[in-house]
Amino acid sequence: MAKNIVVYHQPGCPPCHSAMEFLKQHGIPFTHKDITEDDAALDELMALGSRSTPTIVVGEDVMIGFRKDELLAMIAK
Numbered sequence: 001m002a003k004n005i006v007v008y009h010q011p012g013c014p015p016c017h018s019a020m021e022f023l024k025q026h027g028i029p030f031t032h033k034d035i036t037e038d039d040a041a042l043d044e045l046m047a048l049g050s051r052s053t054p055t056i057v058v059g060e061d062v063m064i065g066f067r068k069d070e071l072l073a074m075i076a077k
Helices: 014-025 039-047 068-076
Strands: 005-009 031-034 055-058 061-064
Touching: 005 014, 005 039, 014 068, 031 039, 055 068, 061 068
Parallel strands: 005 031
Antiparallel strands: 005 055, 055 061
Protein backbone atom coordinates (compact mmCIF):
# COMPACT_ATOMS: atom_id res chain seq x y z
CA MET A 1 0.00 0.00 0.00
CA ALA A 2 1.40 3.40 -1.00
CA LYS A 3 2.09 5.86 1.77
CA ASN A 4 0.72 9.37 1.68
CA ILE A 5 3.62 11.83 1.32
CA VAL A 6 3.29 15.54 2.01
CA VAL A 7 6.02 18.13 1.53
CA TYR A 8 5.53 21.42 3.37
CA HIS A 9 7.53 24.10 1.55
CA GLN A 10 7.90 27.80 0.85
CA PRO A 11 9.34 29.93 -1.97
CA GLY A 12 13.06 30.59 -1.84
CA CYS A 13 13.82 27.33 -0.02
CA PRO A 14 16.47 25.40 -2.00
CA PRO A 15 16.16 22.22 0.15
CA CYS A 16 12.38 22.28 -0.47
CA HIS A 17 12.93 22.41 -4.23
CA SER A 18 15.55 19.63 -3.98
CA ALA A 19 13.21 17.38 -2.01
CA MET A 20 10.32 17.79 -4.43
CA GLU A 21 12.58 17.34 -7.46
CA PHE A 22 14.06 14.19 -5.89
CA LEU A 23 10.59 12.70 -5.39
CA LYS A 24 9.58 13.61 -8.96
CA GLN A 25 12.75 12.07 -10.42
CA HIS A 26 12.05 8.83 -8.55
CA GLY A 27 8.42 8.76 -9.70
CA ILE A 28 7.16 8.99 -6.11
CA PRO A 29 3.77 10.71 -5.88
CA PHE A 30 3.43 13.41 -3.24
CA THR A 31 1.35 16.40 -2.24
CA HIS A 32 3.05 19.74 -1.73
CA LYS A 33 1.76 22.52 0.48
CA ASP A 34 3.10 26.08 0.35
CA ILE A 35 2.94 27.39 3.91
CA THR A 36 3.15 31.02 2.71
CA GLU A 37 -0.07 30.74 0.69
CA ASP A 38 -2.06 28.22 2.73
CA ASP A 39 -2.81 29.11 6.36
CA ALA A 40 -4.17 25.60 7.01
CA ALA A 41 -0.86 24.12 5.79
CA LEU A 42 1.05 26.38 8.18
CA ASP A 43 -1.21 25.23 11.02
CA GLU A 44 -0.59 21.59 10.03
CA LEU A 45 3.17 22.18 9.95
CA MET A 46 3.14 23.70 13.42
CA ALA A 47 0.93 20.87 14.74
CA LEU A 48 3.69 18.49 13.60
CA GLY A 49 6.07 20.34 15.91
CA SER A 50 7.95 22.01 13.06
CA ARG A 51 8.57 25.59 12.08
CA SER A 52 11.00 24.70 9.29
CA THR A 53 10.77 23.79 5.64
CA PRO A 54 10.97 21.39 4.12
CA THR A 55 9.07 19.22 6.50
CA ILE A 56 8.22 15.92 4.85
CA VAL A 57 5.54 13.58 6.16
CA VAL A 58 5.59 9.96 5.00
CA GLY A 59 2.63 8.12 6.50
CA GLU A 60 3.12 8.65 10.23
CA ASP A 61 6.82 9.60 10.00
CA VAL A 62 8.04 13.21 9.96
CA MET A 63 11.36 14.48 8.61
CA ILE A 64 12.39 18.07 9.20
CA GLY A 65 14.87 18.97 6.48
CA PHE A 66 15.82 16.81 3.51
CA ARG A 67 18.13 13.81 3.67
CA LYS A 68 17.86 11.54 0.61
CA ASP A 69 18.79 8.25 2.23
CA GLU A 70 16.56 8.81 5.25
CA LEU A 71 13.65 9.79 3.02
CA LEU A 72 14.01 6.64 0.91
CA ALA A 73 14.15 4.56 4.10
CA MET A 74 10.97 6.19 5.38
CA ILE A 75 9.21 5.45 2.09
CA ALA A 76 10.43 1.83 2.02
CA LYS A 77 9.50 1.16 5.66
